[in-house]
Amino acid sequence: MGIVRRGWLQPPWEFREASLFTAIAVFFGFILQYAASGQGVPRLYLPVNAIVLGLFALLVLGIGLVFRENTTVKWFGGIPLGLCLIVAIAVLSLIGGVFPQGEVKPGSIWALLGLNQIFSSWPFALTVLLFLANLGISLSWKLVPFSFKNIQFILFHAGFWIALSCGIFGAPDLQRLVVPVDEGKEINLGYAMESNIPQKLPFSIFLKDFTLEEYPLQMFLYDPQIGQPIQERSKAPVLVHKGLKASWDGVDVEVLDLLPFALPDKDGRLHPADKTAGIPFVKVKITTPAGSKEEWITTGSPFVETRDAQVGDVYVGIRPGTPKAFRSVVTVKGDNGQQLNATLEVNHPIDFGGWKLYQMGYDEKAGRWSQLSLIEAIRDPWLPAVYLGFFMIMAGNLLFFWNGIKQKEVAS
Amino acid sequence: MIFDFTTAALAAMACWSAGSLLSFFVRKTPALKLPAFLLSFAGTLVMVAFIASYWSMLDRPPLRTLGETRLWYAALIPLVGFLVEYRWKIAWLKYYCMGLASFFLVINLNHPDVFDKTLMPALQSPWFIPHVVVYLVGYVLLAASSVTAVHNVSLQLRSKSNANGESVSHYLALLGFVLLSFGLIFGALWAKEAWGHYWTWDPKETWAFLSWLAYLGYLHAYRYKIEKGKLQWYLALSFIVLLVCWFGVNYLPSAQNSVHTYTQS
Numbered sequence: 001m002g003i004v005r006r007g008w009l010q011p012p013w014e015f016r017e018a019s020l021f022t023a024i025a026v027f028f029g030f031i032l033q034y035a036a037s038g039q040g041v042p043r044l045y046l047p048v049n050a051i052v053l054g055l056f057a058l059l060v061l062g063i064g065l066v067f068r069e070n071t072t073v074k075w076f077g078g079i080p081l082g083l084c085l086i087v088a089i090a091v092l093s094l095i096g097g098v099f100p101q102g103e104v105k106p107g108s109i110w111a112l113l114g115l116n117q118i119f120s121s122w123p124f125a126l127t128v129l130l131f132l133a134n135l136g137i138s139l140s141w142k143l144v145p146f147s148f149k150n151i152q153f154i155l156f157h158a159g160f161w162i163a164l165s166c167g168i169f170g171a172p173d174l175q176r177l178v179v180p181v182d183e184g185k186e187i188n189l190g191y192a193m194e195s196n197i198p199q200k201l202p203f204s205i206f207l208k209d210f211t212l213e214e215y216p217l218q219m220f221l222y223d224p225q226i227g228q229p230i231q232e233r234s235k236a237p238v239l240v241h242k243g244l245k246a247s248w249d250g251v252d253v254e255v256l257d258l259l260p261f262a263l264p265d266k267d268g269r270l271h272p273a274d275k276t277a278g279i280p281f282v283k284v285k286i287t288t289p290a291g292s293k294e295e296w297i298t299t300g301s302p303f304v305e306t307r308d309a310q311v312g313d314v315y316v317g318i319r320p321g322t323p324k325a326f327r328s329v330v331t332v333k334g335d336n337g338q339q340l341n342a343t344l345e346v347n348h349p350i351d352f353g354g355w356k357l358y359q360m361g362y363d364e365k366a367g368r369w370s371q372l373s374l375i376e377a378i379r380d381p382w383l384p385a386v387y388l389g390f391f392m393i394m395a396g397n398l399l400f401f402w403n404g405i406k407q408k409e410v411a412s
Numbered sequence: 413m414i415f416d417f418t419t420a421a422l423a424a425m426a427c428w429s430a431g432s433l434l435s436f437f438v439r440k441t442p443a444l445k446l447p448a449f450l451l452s453f454a455g456t457l458v459m460v461a462f463i464a465s466y467w468s469m470l471d472r473p474p475l476r477t478l479g480e481t482r483l484w485y486a487a488l489i490p491l492v493g494f495l496v497e498y499r500w501k502i503a504w505l506k507y508y509c510m511g512l513a514s515f516f517l518v519i520n521l522n523h524p525d526v527f528d529k530t531l532m533p534a535l536q537s538p539w540f541i542p543h544v545v546v547y548l549v550g551y552v553l554l555a556a557s558s559v560t561a562v563h564n565v566s567l568q569l570r571s572k573s574n575a576n577g578e579s580v581s582h583y584l585a586l587l588g589f590v591l592l593s594f595g596l597i598f599g600a601l602w603a604k605e606a607w608g609h610y611w612t613w614d615p616k617e618t619w620a621f622l623s624w625l626a627y628l629g630y631l632h633a634y635r636y637k638i639e640k641g642k643l644q645w646y647l648a649l650s651f652i653v654l655l656v657c658w659f660g661v662n663y664l665p666s667a668q669n670s671v672h673t674y675t676q677s
Contacts, residue, residue: 080636082632083629083633083636086625086632089625090622090625093618093621093622096618097622097661098664098665099665099666101666176608176609322530322532324530324533325533345533346536347533347537347606348605356608360608376608378608378609383604383610386610387601390597390600390601397590400590
């Protein structure tokens with residue numbers, strides 16, 4: 001095209017300057033991280049983080065609008081720098097996406113550079129901050145003067161700005177506390193994931209009942225020599241039902257009878273029992289080249305011993321099915337006297353006084369007999385802002401989709 | 413089940429091969445166009461019928477394991493090829509698409525999937541189907557975009573001009589990006605309901621974010637008067653990130669704590 005090659009830093013700046021700038025920023029971020037001896041970015045809480053974010057937003061919009069003709073500001077809010085910062089965020093995320101994040105030996109180079117907690121490290125924070133500045137400046141140009149033609153751009157970019165900035169600035173305010181509560185008991189303490197020191201909650205939880213529903217029993221052939229079930233990789237767990245015929249190498253098993261809730265008496269005879277105490281018994285007919293036999297087997301429970309059927313060197317056994325649903329019937333009482341009766345279940349959290357309560361887990365060793373329910377109490381005051389951003393992105397995307405199709409119509 | 417997977421897969425692949433073979437003669441004998449299309453289309457119908465019967469057998473949508481998502485992929489990607497031919501009169505894409513679909517079926521034939529009916533409680537959510545379907549369709553479009561881009565690159569190397577092909581790969585990428593965004597946000601909204609937080613930098617989330625960034629970068633580069641020819645390389649290669657996100661994450665060292673590893677099969 002006959003354009004004279006532009007020297008380094010000679011205006012108008014473009015990709016070369018943008019990549020240099022980005023590289024320096026990331027490098028500086030790692031230096032900071034190292035200088036802070038591996039400590040991440042300081043955590044700011046409400047209202048300080050909201051004030052800082054508000055000032056930052058004003059600053060970015062102000063710079064964009066006041067200096068919109070300045071060549072450096074134009075470059076700072078332009079696509080080349082935006083693209084380079086996207087690449088930098090992608091590369092840093094790649095580190096977090098490939099290497100396990102979490103505790104490592106303190107003092108190792110890994111920890112000093114923050115590679116084990118990349119998403120709360122200085123280089124990531126700096127890059128995201130610069131990216132927000134770049135995005136914010138380009139947004140200011142489309143916001144003023146306002147035009148409906150720009151609505152798709154504004155929705156998508158402002159939505160991304162809001163979701164990203166509020167998600168990151170608001171992260172320290174997220175509270176996640178595990179509340180372990182026993183059946184028939186009440187508790188108002190929660191534990192943060194990494195700590196054993198309980199924190200007082202502004203409400204108490206009383207657990208009336210915990211129930212666990214399971215998928216059908218699973219049958220397996222167990223080899224005590226290798227210490228685990230013999231199972232072909234491609235074979236699904238064998239789900240037990242009456243009439244089931246399953247076979248493993250040379251061992252054929254048929255389910256003759258199935259008692260979902262039963263208990264043996266003193267003489268070992270089986271009697272139907274109620275749901276809370278009874279355990280499953282299965283009558284199996286096992287056929288091998290050596291002959292065949294019939295036997296009752298059971299999963300066992302904390303009160304009844306497990307019973308497997310021995311076949312030569314191996315055992316045929318059953319175990320409880322995987323959990324299908326578990327729920328806690330609770331009464332939540334606020335310090336202000338507010339009270340709520342509810343059932344907590346996975347995927348069905350409840351709202352209480354600005355907190356969300358989740359069914360998280362139970363005593364997995366005890367399974368169906370668990371007396372313990374683990375409830376997670378979560379408070380995230382920034383959530384509405386992040387969701388506003390999400391919905392703006394989706395609205396912008398719908399318009400993008402629509403305009404894309406319309407352009408196609410024009411193109412053809 | 414009405415028919416087993418091996419029969420269905422072989423029947424579908426037979427239909428696609430026969431349809432493709434017939435299509436080669438369409439230029440000489442235009443009357444063959446409809447039978448060729450119907451035969452290829454029948455392959456996709458076989459897959460759709462198989463998925464439907466598989467769904468009813470499992471009592472849950474077959475969207476849980478990677479093998480199950482490959483079934484959908486095999487059913488849907490030839491459709492993109494047919495639609496592109498109908499819309500832009502580009503005939504070659506459907507061969508790539510049917511080839512890719514057959515490739516996924518062959519993977520499934522070699523690694524029989526676990527016919528596990530159980531669905532852990534966190535997956536029992538109204539978000540399950542929209543989240544996975546939006547991603548599936550997004551991946552299908554982006555795969556087609558990438559295939560088109562590879563074709564465009566090969567034409568470039570032979571110095572043939574091909575503006576039409578470049579606009580096809582672009583629009584497929586654009587639509588794919590829109591669906592990726594929806595998939596990402598649906599996933600976040602679901603995660604809030606099921607796991608308590610919308611974003612935890614779980615490795616799968618990180619990789620989904622990375623693939624989203626890759627296409628976000630593409631769209632901005634496209635806007636910024638970068639040579640369209642060079643961008644075909646970018647589109648062709650972006651799909652690799654998506655493949656890592658889709659299949660590769662489970663094998664990375666970071667995956668040990670992922671909530672998405674239930675898809676390993």
